[in-house]
Amino acid sequence: MPREAAAGPRKPAPLRWVWLAAWPVTAVFVLSNAATPLYVLWQREIGFSKGTLTVIFACYIVGLLGSLLVSGVVSDRLGRRTVLLPALGLALAACVIFATASSVAALIVARLFTGIAVGAVVSAGMAAVTDVAGPHRKRLAALLASCAMVFGAGLGPLLAGVLSETLPGPTVTVFVVETVLLATAVLAVLRMPVRRPATPARGAWIRVPGVPRGDGRQLTLGIAVFAPGITATSFVLSLGPSLLSGLLGTTSRIVAGSMAFVMFLTATGVQFAVRKLPRHTILAAGAACTTLGMLALATAVRTSSVPVLIASALLAGAGQGMGQLGGLSLLNHSVPAERLAEANAALNVGGYVPAGLLPVSAGYLSDAVGLTDGATVFAAVLTGLAVAGGLVVLATRRQAHGPVR
Numbered sequence: 001m002p003r004e005a006a007a008g009p010r011k012p013a014p015l016r017w018v019w020l021a022a023w024p025v026t027a028v029f030v031l032s033n034a035a036t037p038l039y040v041l042w043q044r045e046i047g048f049s050k051g052t053l054t055v056i057f058a059c060y061i062v063g064l065l066g067s068l069l070v071s072g073v074v075s076d077r078l079g080r081r082t083v084l085l086p087a088l089g090l091a092l093a094a095c096v097i098f099a100t101a102s103s104v105a106a107l108i109v110a111r112l113f114t115g116i117a118v119g120a121v122v123s124a125g126m127a128a129v130t131d132v133a134g135p136h137r138k139r140l141a142a143l144l145a146s147c148a149m150v151f152g153a154g155l156g157p158l159l160a161g162v163l164s165e166t167l168p169g170p171t172v173t174v175f176v177v178e179t180v181l182l183a184t185a186v187l188a189v190l191r192m193p194v195r196r197p198a199t200p201a202r203g204a205w206i207r208v209p210g211v212p213r214g215d216g217r218q219l220t221l222g223i224a225v226f227a228p229g230i231t232a233t234s235f236v237l238s239l240g241p242s243l244l245s246g247l248l249g250t251t252s253r254i255v256a257g258s259m260a261f262v263m264f265l266t267a268t269g270v271q272f273a274v275r276k277l278p279r280h281t282i283l284a285a286g287a288a289c290t291t292l293g294m295l296a297l298a299t300a301v302r303t304s305s306v307p308v309l310i311a312s313a314l315l316a317g318a319g320q321g322m323g324q325l326g327g328l329s330l331l332n333h334s335v336p337a338e339r340l341a342e343a344n345a346a347l348n349v350g351g352y353v354p355a356g357l358l359p360v361s362a363g364y365l366s367d368a369v370g371l372t373d374g375a376t377v378f379a380a381v382l383t384g385l386a387v388a389g390g391l392v393v394l395a396t397r398r399q400a401h402g403p404v405r
Contacts, residue, residue, distance in 0.1 A: 056108055063119065091117040098110045243301065284394060290323070
């Protein structure tokens with residue numbers, strides 16, 4: 001395995017390497033949601049409730065959060081490759097477990113491994129994109145890293161839905177394809193032109209990730225909008241297929257996978273559309289989209305409307321995309337390279353904690369009172385959080401001496 005070069009001045013990497021550096025992020029995020037359309041099959045074959053389904057989904061969040069306590073710090077101290085290669089190894093193991101799963105325990109382990117791998121790529125992988133891009137392409141790096149995440153997150157369920165409906169082995173084929181994608185990501189990491197950190201290790205290796213003194217406002221702004229946005233998309237991923245198959249009478253896995261895909265395709269496209277806007281404008285628009293998405297969700301479950309449910313998914317995707325881009329851009333702009341992976345980890349901890357807790361709560365509430373009422377309560381709570389996030393952005397904008405750019 002090639003060693004990372006020592007830190008120091010160097011020529012900017014070719015633009016193609018900035019794009020290639022984002023590929024491992026995409027490949028791992030394909031796995032992150034590839035199981036989404038398949039849960040209906042596993043529920044039928046293994047037998048478990050909507051509450052258990054959200055627990056399986058939440059084990060991914062547990063693995064991710066545990067990974068974020070370590071991966072950002074280790075990446076900043078030992079190098080991006082040191083974290084990314086083991087993460088890709090766990091992702092490959094998760095593919096094998098998913099493809100052979102015959103119990104809830106197997107699904108839990110596979111989701112846990114997936115979460116650990118995702119935690120590594122959202123900290124070390126995204127920071128690697130910034131490292132390769134160099135100081136003069138930080139805004140491009142934030143855009144590509146963020147889009148790599150959401151595009152992969154959407155491509156996974158689309159592949160799973162299409163392959164499971166059209167080819168033999170509905171719960172196997174997509175993970176064979178994903179194994180090939182991850183293998184190419186390993187090759188990209190091995191060849192990636194990243195440098196070994198020069199900063200000596202300080203402080204605990206396992207800790208709640210944070211940002212340097214003075215950068216707390218940027219982190220708070222990012223979390224205020226990113227957290228409601230990713231919680232909204234997490235709900236669509238975990239309970240969207242149940243809404244389609246149970247409440248709305250649609251059983252096609254292609255439809256379920258396509259809904260998730262268009263949600264994240266929207267999250268990708270909107271980032272390219274708003275990339276030149278001031279960062280506070282991007283964040284405020286993200287909060288507004290999440291709010292509208294939750295109002296649409298409540299309407300969809302009350303009226304049993306598939307088009308309105310899809311509209312809510314698109315708005316949720318736009319909300320996550322803009323919250324994520326705004327948060328990453330703020331951190332890329334202000335946090336030094338030797339703390340960037342940890343800062344990325346801190347942003348994702350702030351986002352994924354509610355993204356794990358609230359959909360699980362909604363799942364169990366739906367078991368108790370019905371999917372319509374459970375989804376309505378979830379939408380009301382998240383609407384309040386999204387509105388609060390938007391108000392934080394506007395208040396911070398007014399209080400600052402200059403614009404948040």
